[in-house]
Amino acid sequence: MSHHIGETCDGCGACVRMCPTGAVTGAKKTRHAIAAELCIECGACGRICPRGAVTDAFGIPCEAVRRSAWDKPRFDAGRCVSCGICIDACPARCLGLSEALQRERHALPFLAEEKNCLGCGFCVRECPMMAISMEGLKK
């Protein structure tokens, strides 16, 4: 299961810069391709593509969204158990651990590198405690 780049691709390279696993390759100004074995279906290529050339694993065209409007994770400190699963799951490595909180000295995850967040929601998907939700500006 993998995303796919269609014929309307003009080889601008925006998706190459976005892809966290290095799955997208292609010469400049030629149609790019996604290596299926490396694609993790984060959808960043589809959201960034100005040509609407990317389809998801089901063949549905992805819609480009202004980067600043991409959803970001929001953490519920009351539910979080500091297990670090979200930090590991983040393909963009943009989550970090806070300083220790005063009471029990457990550190909590937070969005440390906001500009790198892909809005993929993998942290939400993998959080075992359902302590994360995606929020952001609506398109």
Added chain:
Amino acid sequence: MGKGYMGKILRVDLGTREIREGALPEAFYERHLAGQGLAARLLSEEIPAGADPRGPGNVLAFAAGILTGTGSLFAGRWTVAGKSPLTGGWGDANAGGTFAPAIKRCGYDAILFRGASEAPVYLYVRNGSAELRDAADLWGRDTTDAEEALAARHGPGARVAAIGPAGEKRSLLAGISNDRGRIAARSGLGAVMGSKQLKAVVLDGNLRIPVHDRSEIKRLSEGCNRWVRLQPPFLPGPAAAYVGSLMRMLPMQMAQDGLLYKILLKKWGTVSMNQMSVEMGDAPVRNWLGSSADWPPAKSLSVNPDAVIAREQRKYHCYSCPLGCGGICRTARFAETHKPEYETVLALGALCMNGDLDSICDLNERLNRAGMDTISAGGTVAFAIECYENGLLTKADTDGLDLTWGNTAAVVALVGKMISREGIGDLLADGTRAAAARIGKGAEQFAVHAGGQELPMHDGRNDPGYALHYAAEPTPGRHTLGSQMYYEMFQLWRKAKDLPSPAPLYFKGRKYDPSPEKAVMAAACTRYMNVANGAGLCLFGLFLGAHRIPVFDWLNAATGWQRSPEEYLALGGEIQTIKQRFNIAHGIDPASVSLPGRALGRPPQQEGANRGRTVEIEEMRGGYWREFGWDPQTGRPPETGKAESGSSSAM
């Protein structure tokens, strides 16, 4: 690609520098799981009989468990396995931190190294693309220093497991460290890595880990976490010692529910037991010759749990752990250091009669950085002290150190020499068995090891289950496979209906009765731990009890299999037989592995918590081996056929 597992392994030949991928069929995982089970099966086939553990013929495996990365809790342990240079037989060790999911996120369940490099190298893997790189600039640097250098080079996503000077110098006590001091320390496998001139493994992966039913896993994890969250107030640290005192004085004891231990772990970590264990007779004192009477609460007050966590800046959670028994501490010497574990505090403390907590914290960090096992290091120091006290070593031998009981400065200096292999440190850096052989003059009587591995800080004279597992395992001298108390805490009878439930209250003397039922219980512990080590689970999670931590349900949800707890436990037994066969093939005579008399109460102690206690190890061991279908006298699995079929247990 399978479900829960990645379905691929990476093979690296350090001699030819060839790197290639291999696939494993689903049937393989169904039979051996991943993690330690995977390693046991593959390495049994790939390490030639009689191979030199520190030679190119040994194969070293870094493996992750099936549940790691699936949303299961407590699934952050990775396993390193190979032929142990310390015992000469099967060797494995595991550690927490964040390295376990990194193996799978690179696309593999395991990475296997064979051969030996001619110059120092490290392996760098980025999402299925692997290469060997020059490590000349890293050789000689400690584990944390090397890890930081590699993280700076490869970015924040890089996860590093490295050896330190101990592994480079091929010390038999060497382990492999990740996350700045989580260390897979036992079995001496750091020396194998050193012999291959493999300084580090660097993994930078962000691939998806496939899961059959993630929502079911989450549902199970939420249920499990409710028990982890349950945290009523508990006594202050110094008062915890007297819980142990009370347990010592009472003629009876209750079957333990691990929920109590969970509360202690969450509040303090394993150091919660620093004083309590001595008081109840669980912790050895003065190289196993002393007792609770030699190390009363007034003396051990300096290492009470509150004193340790007074240094703690924040809790440390391994990957996927909701408990957080670890801690990051600040000491006068180190701005950040992992909180020492119970084993470390006792091995470098009561075992050597050293009550100085600052020295223990600093030695913990120094040993982690050196990549040396704190249990074996402490056991070896205690051995050296006893040799010195009995005139087998003199000041001329010890480079002027006055190795007397409780001499903190001498303990610190000696560990430093062991790390650098200077002077007497070179003699001791390979552990008690090797040192005793070199010293001669009857020094072996002071060497407290099983099959070459120094005994951990749990006394079989208090819980004979520990003594049994120390003596009867393919990996002798290990405390993480079973004990009578573990069986009580695992509460497996709630899942596998034919397993016996222990009496809720019993006279302590019953612990020493080598009944067939105890053999069934001990074998069940081992089977369960073999499943857990194949799943990548942490022992401390299992202490919650099988009705609170859904190990078998998680496995089914992750893989899509529909197997019963009994089927999983039977599989754990088969893994045990694979490890035992490995030892037989490599010339180990299981019946020749013995514990020193002092660890068995031969002669019995005259005072303290375990006075008058003797462990009937031979009878216990025979019954235990019989449970796996092995010969009760020799410990040998049958030559042909399925070993488990001979089991008399209810499996």
